[in-house]
Amino acid sequence: MHLPDSRTHAYQPDSRLAEDALRGQLSEGEWTYITPRPIAATSRLSLRSGPRADAAQVSEALPGEALELLWDDAGGWAYVRTVHDRYLGWTPAAGLTEPQHGDLLTVTALRAHAYAGPKVSQPIVGELCLGARIIRASGEAVTEGGRPWLPVSLPGGKDGWMGEATLSPIPEADPAALTMRFLDTPYVWGGRSAWGLDCSGLTQLVFGAFGQLIPRDADQQQEFLSAVEWPQRGDLAFFPGHVGLMLDERRMVHANATHMRVTVETLGEGEYGQKLAEGCTGFGRWTA
Incomplete structure (x- = not known):
């Protein structure tokens, strides 16, 4: 039997765990089928080839990115999938959070930070990047030093402020x-x-x-x-x-x-x- 691509289809012959979508597509024998659960990344998370810190990084989940949780192990590692490309890997379960709900914003700056207050001298409370997803928090925007700031909620629930310029439309044409x-x-x-x-x-x-x-x-x-x-x-x-x-x-x-x-x-x-x-x-x- 030709096995599905293990980069995007969740199954583990050793543990006999598999995602529910693979019923009828795997070899004979007892399999425990798992229904993936929606989850999200709190920060940039390394997705690794195995449940250990020295395993090769196979991909990376961006802050706030939608994930699916397949299963976890006793050592605090979770087997997850990035929803946008269905790519699989192991990551520390401590870096996962419930999906965000609200007015979703996408970071458009290549690299960006969230601050404890609407001022660049405030402590940094979050490291973000192009493609990261955050929530527009309640409250009015603030202009400080001629710069507009927005209140935001970071993945995991921490509040912060971001310069509006880091969320502006991408100026490049292609x-x-x-x-x-x-x-x-x-x-x-x-x-x-x-x-x-x-x-x-x-x-x-x-x-x-x-x-x-x-x-x-x-x-x-x-x-x-x-x-x-x-x-x-x-x-x-x-x-x-x-x-x-x-x-x-x-x-x-x-x-x-x-x-x-x-x-x-x-x-x-x-x-x-x-x-x-x-x-x-x-x-x-x-x-x-």
Whole structure:
């Protein structure tokens, strides 16, 4: 029997636990089927390949992001799924909270902080990033030093204040333009935020900022997008285990472990660019 992709389908042969949606799709024998429960991330949470701190990070949940809780273990770890891309991983259960209810706001700044009061000299009470979700709290906005501030409720219920500029509409016109703001962001395996990210985390994040939801990993993204022979601005370029976003027919921006940061390369130019051009397995375009 062909088993479903374990990155997005929850089942564990050792414990015989599986999500309810997989009934009838697994091997014979006794399985305990679990109905996922809605939950949310209180902060940036590492999703790991196993229930331990030294397991590889496979992805990352952003603050306030909607999750599903599958099951937990006796050591304080929970097996969860990020709802937007159905990606699975283990994370400390202490970092989970009940889903937020209210006037949801999305952080549009690459990196942002929430403060204890409407002033930049106030203590920081929350670290946020592009794509994080918070609640507009009750109370009036405040202008301090010419800067408008909004009262907010952070995931987990802590109150704070955020500069309105961190929640303003994204000024960039397309994913390619937004990606350029990430230049020099550190490379982090499994990362999905401007505090550190990997190649497919970058492409997924910038596409998602424009409502274009794509899968988590490079191979999933290549399968999901429409293949094209010649790239144009906004297309993704694929390589074995790697992906970048094309700025035009030759220049590509990508998070990479060669430079350990987000950089721009020209395919076919220089030693690294030549290596990339030779290893390119195709291009994909958003057509939905």
